[in-house]
Amino acid sequence: MDTPRETLEVGKKLVEFCKKGENMKAIDQLYSPEIESLEAMSMPGMPDTVRGLDAIRKKNTEWDQAMEVHAMDVEGPFPFGDRFAVHYKFDATNKKDKKRMKGEEVALYTVRNGKIVKEEFFYSM
Template sequence: MAIDQMAKDFTQAVAEERADDYQAYWADDIVSLEPNDGPMSRVEGREQLLQKHAWWNENAEVHSSNTDGPYVFGDQFAVNYEMDVTIDGERSQMKEVGLYTVKDGKIAEERFMYGQQ
């Protein structure tokens, strides 16, 4: 599958919260990076990423979300995310960019960058 179509399908699955569909695009040795110093700032492998998603689902109440993209260049694509979310009793508006690197038809790395509020 061409990266353009893969990126489009992945982004649509994320927007529609179809976890089984978007997780099918992850490489078994996927690396996920966040720009903070917390325990989830770097996770490696499908199992750790599933644990990261489980933590998010248990701790975040998403009131609304929006995705914009994907924007494809070479072996990478980016997606803009906006969320109205409550975490630990604190509601905030989040903006972030997810940068995904594809190798051998799977997402090998996801890297998130946060916008300034």
């Protein structure tokens, strides 16, 4: 099990990547091949749970292709043992229907052996 300090370092690196909009670099460098990603609910074309690096990359690519992000605020990490939370706020427009939306979510990440093995997203619906 990682120490709280090691978990904090992974969290800091993730937040740094996200603030720069470098999500794919974060995935490549910080995520375990056995990563599991859980959303609060499934959406059309996206299940609530995906596993593996390829599935995580696909999920992120689909978001980038579907949304124009005007602003992204990333706060954290907030560590606790082998986990840390990050608070995200975004302002984005759906490229298909041109609907602009603002949202926020909290993500909880679990770290093992210096890699993120699980991400869970919490948001209001």
